[in-house]
Amino acid sequence: xxxxxxxxxxxxxxxxxxxxxxxxxxxxxxxxxxxxxxxxxxxxxxxxxxxxxxxxxxxxxxxxxxxxxxxxxxxxxxxxxxxxxxxxxxxxxxxxxxxxxxxxxxxxxxxxxxxxxxxxxxxxxxxxxxxxxxxxxxxxxxxxxxxxxxxxxxxxxxxxxxxxxxxxxxxxxxxxxxxxxxxxxxxxxxxxxxxxxxxxxxxxxxxxxxxxxxxxxxxxxxxxxxxxxxxxxxxxxxxxxxxxxxxxxxxxxxxxxxxxxxxxxxxxxxxxxxxxxxxxxxxxxxxxxxxxxxxxxxxxxxxxxxxxxxxxxxxxxxxxxxxxxxxxxxxxxxxxxxxxxxxxxx
Amino acid sequence: xxxxxxxxxxxxxxxxxxxxxxxxxxxxxxxxxxxxxxxxxxxxxxxxxxxxxxxxxxxxxxxxxxxxxxxxxxxxxxxxxxxxxxxxxxxxxxxxxxxxxxxxxxxxxxxxxxxxxxxxxxxxxxxxxxxxxxxxxxxxxxxxxxxxxxxxxxxxxxxxxxxxxxxxxxxxxxxxxxxxxxxxxxxxxxxxxxxxxxxxxxxxxxxxxxxxxxxxxxxxxxxxxxxxxxxxxxxxxxxxxxxxxxxxxxxxxxxxxxxxxxxxxxxxxxxxxxxxxxxxxxxxxxxxxxxxx
Ligand SMILES: Nc1ncnc2c1ncn2[C@@H]1O[C@H](COP(=O)(O)OP(=O)(O)OP(=O)(O)O)[C@@H](O)[C@H]1O
Ligand SMILES: [Mg+2]
Numbered sequence: 001x002x003x004x005x006x007x008x009x010x011x012x013x014x015x016x017x018x019x020x021x022x023x024x025x026x027x028x029x030x031x032x033x034x035x036x037x038x039x040x041x042x043x044x045x046x047x048x049x050x051x052x053x054x055x056x057x058x059x060x061x062x063x064x065x066x067x068x069x070x071x072x073x074x075x076x077x078x079x080x081x082x083x084x085x086x087x088x089x090x091x092x093x094x095x096x097x098x099x100x101x102x103x104x105x106x107x108x109x110x111x112x113x114x115x116x117x118x119x120x121x122x123x124x125x126x127x128x129x130x131x132x133x134x135x136x137x138x139x140x141x142x143x144x145x146x147x148x149x150x151x152x153x154x155x156x157x158x159x160x161x162x163x164x165x166x167x168x169x170x171x172x173x174x175x176x177x178x179x180x181x182x183x184x185x186x187x188x189x190x191x192x193x194x195x196x197x198x199x200x201x202x203x204x205x206x207x208x209x210x211x212x213x214x215x216x217x218x219x220x221x222x223x224x225x226x227x228x229x230x231x232x233x234x235x236x237x238x239x240x241x242x243x244x245x246x247x248x249x250x251x252x253x254x255x256x257x258x259x260x261x262x263x264x265x266x267x268x269x270x271x272x273x274x275x276x277x278x279x280x281x282x283x284x285x286x287x288x289x290x291x292x293x294x295x296x297x298x299x300x301x302x303x304x305x306x307x308x309x310x311x312x313x314x315x316x317x318x319x320x321x322x323x324x325x326x327x328x329x330x331x332x333x334x335x336x337x338x339x340x341x342x343x344x345x346x
Numbered sequence: 347x348x349x350x351x352x353x354x355x356x357x358x359x360x361x362x363x364x365x366x367x368x369x370x371x372x373x374x375x376x377x378x379x380x381x382x383x384x385x386x387x388x389x390x391x392x393x394x395x396x397x398x399x400x401x402x403x404x405x406x407x408x409x410x411x412x413x414x415x416x417x418x419x420x421x422x423x424x425x426x427x428x429x430x431x432x433x434x435x436x437x438x439x440x441x442x443x444x445x446x447x448x449x450x451x452x453x454x455x456x457x458x459x460x461x462x463x464x465x466x467x468x469x470x471x472x473x474x475x476x477x478x479x480x481x482x483x484x485x486x487x488x489x490x491x492x493x494x495x496x497x498x499x500x501x502x503x504x505x506x507x508x509x510x511x512x513x514x515x516x517x518x519x520x521x522x523x524x525x526x527x528x529x530x531x532x533x534x535x536x537x538x539x540x541x542x543x544x545x546x547x548x549x550x551x552x553x554x555x556x557x558x559x560x561x562x563x564x565x566x567x568x569x570x571x572x573x574x575x576x577x578x579x580x581x582x583x584x585x586x587x588x589x590x591x592x593x594x595x596x597x598x599x600x601x602x603x604x605x606x607x608x609x610x611x612x613x614x615x616x617x618x619x620x621x622x623x624x625x626x627x628x629x630x631x632x633x634x635x636x637x638x639x
Contacts, residue, residue: 051531071534078535084528088550098536101546153536 001062001156001189002027003048008057010043017043018213020057025157025191030183032200033193035210036236041193044210045159048191050074061156077150077188079160083142085134091145092117092130098153120148123182140171147179151186160192164199172196176203197237201225209233231344234274241317243310244346245273252343255311260288260337272346275338277305277320286335292317293332299323308334394612398605409603410610414583418591418607424499425574425587426567429506433563436507437514438556442548445522446530459515462508470508471576474501497579502587505573510566517559518552525551554629558622565618569611 003025010018018040025031033041046052048059050071058067066074086094095117099108108116121127124144134142143163150158163179164172180203183190194200200207201221209216209224209232217224217233228234235242246253247268252261254273261273283289292310299305308317319336399406409415443449444456462470478485478495488495495501529551533543549556571589578585586594588607595604 049535051535071531072537072539075537076535078532080528080532082528084532086529086532086547086550097533097538097546101533101536101538101542149532149536 002060003157003189003191004060005044005048006058006060008044008047008059009055010040010047010052011055016213018047021213021215023208023215023218025189027189028187029205030180030190030192030203032204032207033191033210034197034200034207034237035195035216037195038212039210040213041195041210042161043213045161045191045193048157049076049078049159051078075153075156077153077155077158079143079146079150079158079163081162081165083134083146085142085145085149087134089133090130091121091126091132091134091137094134094145095120095130095148095152097149116152117148120152123151123185124148125178139167140175143167143175147182151188155188158188158190160190162193162195164194164196172199179203201237209236211236228274228342231272231274234342234344239277239318239320240274241277241315241319243273243314243317245271245343247271247343254290258288259290261341263343266343267345270346272344273338273341274344275341277318278303279338279340280319280336281339282321283335283337289335289337290317291333291335294334306334308336391612394605394608397601398609400605401602405602406606409600409606412603414586415591415595415603415607417583418586418588419610421499421502421584421586422568422588425502425506426564428503429510429567430560430564432503432507433511433514433567434556434560436511437518437559437563438552440515441518441522444519445525446527456519459512459519462510462512467509467570467572468576471505471573474504474508474573474577496577497581497585499585501577502574502585505577506567506570509570509573510563513563513566514556514559517555517562521552521555522548554625558625561618561621561625565614568614 005021005023005025008018008021009016021040021044023044033044035041043052047054050066050069050073054067058065060066061074086097089097092114096113099113099116107113118127118130121130124147126141126144126148129137129141134145137145147160147163164175167175176199179192192203201224204221206218206220207224208218211232217229219227224233225238228237231242234240243254245259247263247266247270248258250262250264250266251258252263252271252273253259263271290310292308295307295309295316297304297306302322303320304323306319306321308319310317410419440455440459444452475496476482478488478501480486480489485496493500495504529547530543533547534540538546568587569589570587571593574587575590575593578587578590580586580590580594582594588611592604592607592611595601595607
């Protein structure tokens with residue numbers, strides 16, 4: 001189901017955790033809320049769920065205004081960061097809970113409930129563990145029980161708060177792929193919170209980048225990575241360099257010279273030049289480029305990371321090269337030029 | 347070779363010793379504790395039983411069969427039977443409010459719950475005499491409607507409730523605080539009503555702590571003397587609970603009867619102790635969360 005958030009504001013005892021946030025979540029999409037700690041991701045998710053009441057603003061489920069509906073009425077599936085499985089119930093009882101507690105006229109028959117629960121357990125690859133208690137499961141297994149339990153009620157929207165936050169790296173990776181597969185099979189509209197950009201980039205159809213209670217950018221992983229619309233997003237997603245430069249004559253100047261980066265249509269004056277470490281080209285001579293002294297150079301998996309000192313008063317620039325291109329780099333001076341960049345005003 | 351192999355073990359043993367007292371000190375401490383327990387607990391307890399059976403089993407049974415004594419036993423059961431469920435409900439409500447909601451005056455409420463622990467039971471009883479006595483405002487007013495509080499069962503229940511209300515609440519507050527609200531939120535998000543959430547999720551989560559609290563609450567409710575003594579009026583066969591009856595019989599030099607009733611209270615204490623130990627053994631982890639006060 002489509003979910004629309006309109007000018008949502010949330011204050012906790014005068015502390016604003018969300019400022020007028022608006023967001024359209026499309027039916028069937030897998031969308032990630034990404035941002036640093038304290039940026040309001042969980043708050044937004046809980047507002048959509050109805051676990052918190054907004055200070056201002058509206059939430060629509062489809063065409064219906066759900067702003068004043070209770071959690072129960074919204075029919076959502078929520079997966080908590082620490083799973084919140086019912087510890088005195090078996091896996092099967094956990095998964096059936098949402099159906100069993102329905103009032104008689106909306107409750108499926110016992111046999112039907114059991115069948116549904118078993119189907120879900122198969123979907124989350126936990127067949128055979130239905131008699132176990134949560135304490136007898138691994139973290140990854142608990143996570144999957146929590147997901148099955150949330151899906152059992154056929155929710156309008158699935159909300160996951162840092163679903164893999166408490167798991168180790170390898171399990172995270174496996175579950176990530178698996179969640180994508182489940183989503184493709186079931187087609188639930190899904191919102192998940194993460195502060196792991198890699199997870200968001202790999203898993204989501206669209207990413208909502210948040211910072212300090214605001215949405216900075218919404219877009220596909222490609223859009224957000226290739227075309228960040230603010231210094232924050234550029235810095236937060238992927239690696240980046242930021243240089244203080246000057247725009248003059250439709251060109252970017254660094255210190256006292258142009259560096260071969262055109263800036264057509266840009267206003268004259270101070271600016272910040274952002275570029276990714278791998279979006280550069282190494283040059284032999286320097287007529288219109290950046291130059292600096294190699295401060296350090298280390299091999300990371302398939303690439304070489306080189307830190308270049310470009311002058312006092314500036315952050316060192318990090319560049320990445322394929323090892324074969326980096327062969328001659330060890331000489332102390334190096335000249336380069338960004339091939340892709342963004343200019344922001346300070 | 348053998349010597350080499352034993353080397354690390356010797357070193358370990360020495361490290362181990364350094365963290366404990368010398369054997370002499372250890373034995374002395376244990377002996378003192380045991381002696382103390384023997385003098386202060388075991389001897390009196392034995393004395394109670396010996397005195398109760400001094401004139402034989404028949405006299406013991408006859409003493410318990412006395413109508414006044416019998417009515418005291420009944421009254422104790424009635425008072426505990428009302429006070430404990432009341433405090434069960436109050437304890438859950440207070441713990442729920444304190445552990446799961448944020449509100450002004452929360453710290454104050456928490457302190458208030460401890461009040462009966464820090465006030466002498468006699469004062470607790472006097473509070474009710476002041477509230478409902480013949481010189482108070484409430485007392486004569488209720489009296490005019492034929493409602494008798496002091497020197498009657500309601501007064502006994504009130505005093506007992508007051509003295510025993512911290513038990514359940516104090517057992518549950520840390521337990522519920524530790525468990526947080528995630529389980530409840532999960533149940534609500536799955537469509538459960540507030541009542542279903544409480545019944546299927548909260549209650550099972552706290553049941554051992556709750557049982558533990560009820561057990562202690564009951565032991566105190568049945569054994570309470572001070573507060574109850576003040577509001578009872580000591581009307582024979584009517585407002586005497588077991589502890590009060592023991593005192594009366596003792597003051598009348600009716601030792602066999604006094605100690606016969608006392609054995610019942612001692613038995614209650616022993617049963618409570620055993621159940622408490624069993625609970626602690628079996629559900630130690632859960633109860634441990636609430637053992638921090
Ligand atoms: N119940 C609350 N009472 C007061 N302040 C709160 C409450 N919940 C959240 N906040 C505040 O709101 C802001 C946003 O919190 P939120 O939990 O949404 O962040 P988050 O993006 O989920 O962070 P994290 O990645 O650390 O989970 C934070 O500054 C937090 O301190
Ligand atoms: Mg969070």
